[in-house]
Amino acid sequence: MPYVNIQVTDENVTKEQKLQLVQGVTQLLVDVLDKNPETTHIVIQEVPVDNWGVRGNLYSTLKKQK
Template sequence: MPFVNVKLTAGATAAQKEELIAGITDLLVRVLNKNPASTHVVIEDIAPENWGIRGQTVAALRAAGDPGVSKG
């Protein structure tokens, strides 16, 4: 029974999350021949102020306009 945990900074839409879940499940079925009925995908939204990169929070980097940090 595969269990995939995806952590994202908050901002993805419900439709985007549904597409991720379907795509991850399809990939596991296609590549590893896993049963989709027992494949679990969990998406965790992490607030940008709770995620750090290069010694700073994503919120601070976005506020500073850092082009290396995506908006979502």
């Protein structure tokens, strides 16, 4: 039973985009690892930009600097 956790920043990811991620990752596991889609679980977690760090900074801070 594959379990995949996708974490993205909470920047307006639509329900349709999430569905595309779930469908695409599920199909990838079917194609590459011959996994059963009926027992494949995908979880999408949206992380606030204040809780995401990159290059030694908070992503929210870097985003404001642009």
